[in-house]
Amino acid sequence: MTTVESTIAALLAPGKGLLAADESFPTIGKRFKDLGISSTEENRRAYREMLFTTPGLGEFISGVILFDETIRQKIGDVTMPAALARQAVIPGIKVDLGTVALAGFEGEKITEGLDGLRERLSEYRQLGARFAKWRAVIAIGEQLPTMAAMQANARVLAMYASLCQEAGLVPIVEPEVLMDGNHTLARCEEVTGAVLKSVFTALIEQRVGLETMLLKTGMVLSGKECPQQAGVEEVAGATLRCLRRSVPAAVPGIVFLSGGQSDVEATERLNAICRPGGMPWTITFSYGRALQGAAMKAWHGSPANVMAAQTALQHRSRCNSLAVQGKYSAGSERAAG
Numbered sequence: 001m002t003t004v005e006s007t008i009a010a011l012l013a014p015g016k017g018l019l020a021a022d023e024s025f026p027t028i029g030k031r032f033k034d035l036g037i038s039s040t041e042e043n044r045r046a047y048r049e050m051l052f053t054t055p056g057l058g059e060f061i062s063g064v065i066l067f068d069e070t071i072r073q074k075i076g077d078v079t080m081p082a083a084l085a086r087q088a089v090i091p092g093i094k095v096d097l098g099t100v101a102l103a104g105f106e107g108e109k110i111t112e113g114l115d116g117l118r119e120r121l122s123e124y125r126q127l128g129a130r131f132a133k134w135r136a137v138i139a140i141g142e143q144l145p146t147m148a149a150m151q152a153n154a155r156v157l158a159m160y161a162s163l164c165q166e167a168g169l170v171p172i173v174e175p176e177v178l179m180d181g182n183h184t185l186a187r188c189e190e191v192t193g194a195v196l197k198s199v200f201t202a203l204i205e206q207r208v209g210l211e212t213m214l215l216k217t218g219m220v221l222s223g224k225e226c227p228q229q230a231g232v233e234e235v236a237g238a239t240l241r242c243l244r245r246s247v248p249a250a251v252p253g254i255v256f257l258s259g260g261q262s263d264v265e266a267t268e269r270l271n272a273i274c275r276p277g278g279m280p281w282t283i284t285f286s287y288g289r290a291l292q293g294a295a296m297k298a299w300h301g302s303p304a305n306v307m308a309a310q311t312a313l314q315h316r317s318r319c320n321s322l323a324v325q326g327k328y329s330a331g332s333e334r335a336a337g
């Protein structure tokens with residue numbers, strides 16, 4: 001097996017998923033501020049040290065997505081990627097530089113970071129990364145998204161993915177359809193389907209190997225402000241139907257973002273999506289907030305809380321591991337909680 005293929009097999013190992021710990025400076029700053037933790041370089045380092053030294057992390061977590069600052073930081077004299085490797089966890093890296101307004105398209109965004117990406121990917125590989133992530137953001141509104149914004153984001157994702165494959169890194173291609181708004185489940189399904197079709201058209205045109213990439217997507221959900229909130233089974237049904245219609249079977253894996261769902265909701269819905277089985281791709285999680293929320297709250301910036309925080313991360317990781325096997329239930333929360 002080539003390195004890229006073995007990386008994919010390891011990331012998609014049965015019962016395991018990814019931890020997204022790649023919050024940019026503004027994002028980690030916001031999460032810390034909400035808890036009254038100051039976002040200093042040392043606090044960010046200590047927080048990620050707490051996450052990555054969680055005992056048995058590699059039992060349920062196959063890969064961690066890092067941020068540029070973190071991949072260069074150390075735990076004692078061990079680099080973060082080496083510390084993860086000791087836990088049998090594969091280090092990856094967020095390589096986009098965030099979103100800006102898409103000129104001419106009010107309310108829509110484009111993701112930056114293609115300039116100099118070839119050189120950055122080569123450096124990240126030397127620093128130990130084996131996969132990369134790029135996030136595009138699509139908002140749902142009355143007139144949104146426009147075809148132009150979907151296609152612009154799809155083309156940029158495809159350029160990124162082809163550069164990753166050239167560099168020997170597995171690209172995680174992430175077009176996130178935001179939960180914000182009062183749209184229905186059906187509208188989210190329609191938009192997610194259109195976005196995925198546009199992304200796969202661009203990937204194929206750009207000669208991206210579908211067999212050596214992963215898709216990261218959101219579940220099909222009712223908008224946060226929609227008065228009619230779809231239930232767990234409805235979400236799972238719409239999500240699977242949408243993915244079956246839009247994601248080629250050549251893609252080895254689909255990993256979900258949590259996108260602002262509560263941690264338990266993200267686990268329950270993942271369980272319902274995975275329970276039927278028999279899909280052409282492996283499905284698992286690549287959660288940020290839904291894995292870290294309780295742990296960050298427990299940690300609260302204090303070394304005295306490290307064990308409690310790690311216990312919270314272990315618990316959510318175990319619950320999501322059960323979910324990808326379709327074996328999660330309300331009892332799983334109590335069992336280890």
Ligand code: 13P
Pocket residue numbers: 020135174257258259260286287288289290
């Ligand atoms: P959330 O699970 O918090 O949405 O983060 C996942 C992620 O990587 C978003 O890019």
